[in-house]
Amino acid sequence: MKMSTVFAGMLIGASVGHAQAQDSADDFVGYWKTAQGEGIVQLQRCPLYKNAPPTALCGVIVWDAEVNNPQRSTSLDCNRKVFEASKFDGGVWREGWAFDTRKRKFYSAKLRLKGGNLHVRAYVGSEINGETEIFTRVAEVPPGCADRKPESISVNGAGR
Numbered sequence: 001m002k003m004s005t006v007f008a009g010m011l012i013g014a015s016v017g018h019a020q021a022q023d024s025a026d027d028f029v030g031y032w033k034t035a036q037g038e039g040i041v042q043l044q045r046c047p048l049y050k051n052a053p054p055t056a057l058c059g060v061i062v063w064d065a066e067v068n069n070p071q072r073s074t075s076l077d078c079n080r081k082v083f084e085a086s087k088f089d090g091g092v093w094r095e096g097w098a099f100d101t102r103k104r105k106f107y108s109a110k111l112r113l114k115g116g117n118l119h120v121r122a123y124v125g126s127e128i129n130g131e132t133e134i135f136t137r138v139a140e141v142p143p144g145c146a147d148r149k150p151e152s153i154s155v156n157g158a159g160r
Contacts, residue, residue: 023113025088028057032118032135037109038065040141041082043111043118056092057111059083061101067144077101078145085111099121 004019016132029125033040040063046056061080066072085096092110098120107130116137 023091025057025093026076027113028093028111028118031062031141032059032136033138034135035133039063039077041135042141043083046084047157056084056086057088057096059098061145063145064142070135078148083109083111085109104152 010121014076028043029045030043031040037050039061041059042062043057051119059082061077061082064076067076067078074159078103079101081103082099083096084093085093087095088094093111096109099105099106099123100107107124108127110127111120112119112121118135118137120135121130121132123129
């Protein structure tokens with residue numbers, strides 16, 4: 001699997017977990033490895049991103065497992081914005097979207113913390129129509145993406 005399946009993998013899901021009451025908006029900030037281990041997304045507040053409110057949470061791919069593969073068949077997704085949520089309420093980041101890098105489609109999304117893991121729920125229409133991918137927190141990001149620009153137009157959520 002290529003990194004381009006980072007958010008496509010969200011549609012292979014597990015059940016949605018309920019956020020614990022003690023989780024704060026900033027507990028989500030950090031580095032999160034995808035369920036398949038093919039990429040790492042950095043979640044942080046959005047003031048540096050176009051069209052995002054400064055209180056929002058944004059996710060950017062900061063490591064792609066294919067970054068050092070000279071025979072990769074798809075473009076890298078290094079530094080591509082793939083998530084944004086504008087409201088934190090009841091332990092959940094809401095009013096958000098996720099970008100499926102494989103299908104190049106947007107989905108509505110919510111983020112919850114459960115048992116120290118990040119549960120990203122991507123859906124169309126109603127949350128019941130979605131799936132959840134579970135990300136694990138990591139302390140370090142392997143080298144490779146830091147100096148790379150996205151190889152196609154970066155997603156910024158405009159028009160959503």
